[in-house]
Amino acid sequence: MKALYLYFGLLINTCFIYFFPTWGKPISQAKQIHADTTLYGFGRAVTQAEIDKIDIDVSPSGKGLPQGKGIATEGKKIFEAKCVACHGIGGTGGVGGVLVTTNDTKIKKKEKTIGNYWPFATTVFDYVRRAMPFNQPGSLSNQEVYHLTAYLLHANGIIDEKKIIDAQTLPKIEMPNHKAFVPDDRTGGSIIR
Template identity: 55%
Template sequence: MSMREAIVAALLVVFAGVEARAEGPGLGRAASASEISLFDISVGPDGAGLPPGAGSARQGRLVYEARCIGCHGEQGEGKPNDRLVGGFGTLKGERPAVKTIGSYWPYATTVFDYVRRAMPFDAPKSLTNDEVFAVTAYLLHLNGIIGEDERVDARSLPKIEMPNRSGFTPYVAGR
């Protein structure tokens, strides 16, 4: 075999391997639309993606006591896990910032989105939409943002003005 033939043979082997890899390893299958819908649950700041349902802080207290209190404490003080309440006025200045729902989060819809997809820690996505709305209302109430009997739903939640709404620099493409 000449040098030229050896090079051509080697290139054929290399390119044949590339072609085989382009097809993938042949593992798994494409996800179905119903499977994708279980994970396609994002909620935007404007409320896009919020499901039907509603709840009040009074109702949310019951959900919180049953599902959240063990990690976040009786009043959201964060024992043993993250603090959910307080921290107002700590984001600027020398002292350490206390980033809570009330002091840091810019949109109430983010509370709903996070609770819905990640809480409770031991059983994420196990709460009903009404329970998530209710516990969201309760957390907003604990932070002094809404009243105890105020109901939140897909129409009212995006309208709630969070204390740190203007505390972030908006993203501008090309900046």
């Protein structure tokens, strides 16, 4: 009896050794549609109007900036109505953080503000329009966003009070901290950066 089991055991082993590779190979190498070159045609065409509806980003080049213009004095009024509750009087601090660099050295050192940190002025317009005010995101008109952008840049001492902020002038504004930004230099390997 033991011999019989041994015999079957060997037979089964033999099957695996000799037949499995010849069965397995053609299956694993069977011709498959190559997922990385095929075009499937799924998804639907999107119209320019559909894109425009949600394409709200603004680039440092000014691409994406809408019609309109802003001035700090008007922005101050909007700020006091819609922003001051979270960012404090003059943008000097609140639950929403400090926006404006002041002469207070404690704040200046610790808090990143538009004036002492942000490298691009266009980011102010982009971010305020997409996400502010926090409790009513996306509710500001382009006109209001231009005014607020002008106000925040003026409050940080970057532009003077009468400067008109629009699609032409905003991308040209040089931010004080722009030059500090450098690309990532970490590469892995043995060096700690």
